[in-house]
Amino acid sequence: MFDFLGANAWMADKVLLATWESIYMVMISTVLSYLVGLPLGVILVATSEGHIVENKSVNTVLGSIVNAVRSVPFIIFLILIIPLTRLIVGTPIGTIASIVPLTLAAIPFVARLVETSLKEIEWGLIEAALSMGANAWQVITKVLLPEAMPSLSLGVAITTINLVGYSAMAGIVGGGGLGTLAYYYGYQRYENGIMWITVIVLVVLVQLVQMLGDTLAAKISNKRM
Amino acid sequence: MxxxxxxxxxxxxxxxxxxxxxxxxxxxxxxxxxxxxxxxxxxxxxxxxxxxxxxxxxxxxxxxxxxxxxxxxxxxxxxxxxxxxxxxxxxxxxxxxxxxxxxxxxxxxxxxxxxxxxxxxxxxxxxxxxxxxxxxxxxxxxxxxxxxxxxxxxxxxxxxxxxxxxxxxxxxxxxxxxxxxxxxxxxxxxxxxxxxxxxxxxxxxxxxxxxxxxxxxxxxxxxxxxxxxxxxxxxxxxxxxxTVVNNDVPEQMLQGRAALETGHDSLLIRVSFIGESAGKPLISSMIKKFDVDANILYGNIDYIKETPFGYLALELTGLPNHINEGLAYLKGQGLEVEVIRGV
Structure with missing residues (x-):
């Protein structure tokens, strides 16, 4: 006989586990992508024309790499770097393995977001710091980053939301999390219920992240008002 | 420095x-x-x-x-x-x-x-x-x-x-x-x-x-x-x-003057003074000493870093030699005198 309650509990467990896997992947990838992407974004700005450490060759090379990675669709990028993922993690399958493509794809995205945020800083502020004898490092850490904080925190929210989407794609090729759940049960076994639950969980996750980002940005801005 | x-x-x-x-x-x-x-x-x-x-x-x-x-x-x-x-x-x-x-x-x-x-x-x-x-x-x-x-x-x-x-x-x-x-x-x-x-x-x-x-x-x-x-x-x-000091005698003042006359000679002058000379009653001394009348048409006084500075537009009337002596006196006292128009 069909154990309705038991089946439900089993399903809930599956969804919970998959949700946790997704959150885990996305969080680790966001942190790792900022560890690399933030400095890259700073370099993109600081080496641009007329900026504090203007360097045309560094800027051009870095800019081209960022553009190249960003122009590869994530689903192709995912397959393309399987050998690298295998090298780093040992297997291309699973939650941990997914972190590699997610992070690598997010780095150039983060770099551009950070670049945009930092470019909004009025040049006068940088000039004032320079007139006091600040060096490039002091301009970056005491002017650029703190001044751009509201915009940077919105960038973190955008990156996280993007990675939620990417993580679902990674799930389809065995990356674990909500993507895998939706694919196995929803697509291969025609269990529409699971599919819908996955979608709802994803929507809620994205809403939560955006709210968190907005609140944080507003909190920083309001404090300064 | x-x-x-x-x-x-x-x-x-x-x-x-x-x-x-x-x-x-x-x-x-x-x-x-x-x-x-x-x-x-x-x-x-x-x-x-x-x-x-x-x-x-x-x-x-x-x-x-x-x-x-x-x-x-x-x-x-x-x-x-x-x-x-x-x-x-x-x-x-x-x-x-x-x-x-x-x-x-x-x-x-x-x-x-x-x-x-x-x-x-x-x-x-x-x-x-x-x-x-x-x-x-x-x-x-x-x-x-x-x-x-x-x-x-x-x-x-x-x-x-x-x-x-x-x-x-x-x-x-x-x-x-x-x-x-x-x-x-x-x-x-x-x-x-x-x-x-x-x-x-x-x-x-x-x-x-x-x-x-x-x-x-x-x-x-x-x-x-x-x-x-x-x-x-x-x-x-x-x-x-x-933009700060209006140095020109207003046009309508000059026009009014051109019409006026009484047989005496008259002269429109602009006197500029800086510092100490601004504090002395030079105009009134000239009037007494040389028997000329001075009609003040327009004036302005200002301070630049605690130094008084200004000018007066005067119409001097009197006998020509008296006027000339008066002018010489003002110049001799270190004032900047400029003749705008002899009438």
Missing amino acids: IEVRNLTKIFTTSSQEILALDEVSLHVEKGEVFGIIGLSGAGKSTLIRCINMLEKPTSGSVVIDGVDITTLESSELRSARQKIGMIFQQFNLLSSRTVYDNVMFPLEIAGFPKKEATQRVEELLELVGLEDRSDSYPAQLSGGQKQRVGIARALANKPKLLLSDEATSALDPQTTRSILGLLKDINHRLGLTIMLITHDMNVIKQTCDRVAVIDDSQIVEVGKVVNIFSKPQTDTSRSFIG
Whole structure:
């Protein structure tokens, strides 16, 4: 006989586990992508024309790499770097393995977001710091980053939301999390219920992240008002 | 203190070269307030930014206390800049920091020990009258208060020179007056040399000891403010002075005079006086001594840095030789006399 309650509990467990896997992947990838992407974004700005450490060759090379990675669709990028993922993690399958493509794809995205945020800083502020004898490092850490904080925190929210989407794609090729759940049960076994639950969980996750980002940005801005 | 020699700056864009400064030479004394006035695009902003090398000159030198700042290595330049404060038209305060932390900023850059820095910031906030706003953020302040923070910040490292880049141009006249008063006070109390640029002749009149007039990338006139006001040598200077002091006898006055006559000779003159002579009753002495009548048509008196300065338009009537003797007397007393029209 069909154990309705038991089946439900089993399903809930599956969804919970998959949700946790997704959150885990996305969080680790966001942190790792900022560890690399933030400095890259700073370099993109600081080496641009007329900026504090203007360097045309560094800027051009870095800019081209960022553009190249960003122009590869994530689903192709995912397959393309399987050998690298295998090298780093040992297997291309699973939650941990997914972190590699997610992070690598997010780095150039983060770099551009950070670049945009930092470019909004009025040049006068940088000039004032320079007139006091600040060096490039002091301009970056005491002017650029703190001044751009509201915009940077919105960038973190955008990156996280993007990675939620990417993580679902990674799930389809065995990356674990909500993507895998939706694919196995929803697509291969025609269990529409699971599919819908996955979608709802994803929507809620994205809403939560955006709210968190907005609140944080507003909190920083309001404090300064 | 500052010796600018043959400073030239050419901006190169992809399509053209723009000459912003053309062989500019200047000398600024220690402890003086030196103004540079010019219209926008004349090159004044470029000039002041060459003093602390925010703009790198194409050629020429800027010697501050014997050190040619254009030849310094970047680390030497950074320490030199710590001794040159600068304030800006747009204030350029960090929105992420409170008033207190904004003033602390240059001390952090210079690596001041924390305890001394705290004391210094408190002193500075008191100096600019903002000790009760130390926890406010710049967005909560008025323009005048923001500029006071800017001034406190610029003074934090005890500079020997303060550069002011249109510091009052974004402020209303009343606030401008109070900020200029603060600058003058600092100049007196700390003996700080101030170099300011402006397009507003009122700023020059209220604050500066000497002024350089810049036009079309060149300095066209330099001198004591009083002298430039009383005897401008160039049209540029005259038009700047015209924005502050009305030197012309109103047209309707002259028209009225042309119709008048009584058989006596009469003469329209303009008498300018500066300093001491403004205080003496020279006109009334002339009237008594030479038996001429003086009808005051128009007059103006003003103060430039505590020096009275002004002019009178007079119509002298009397016998021709009396009038001539009277004129000679006024000139002999050191007044600047100009005949506008013999009637």
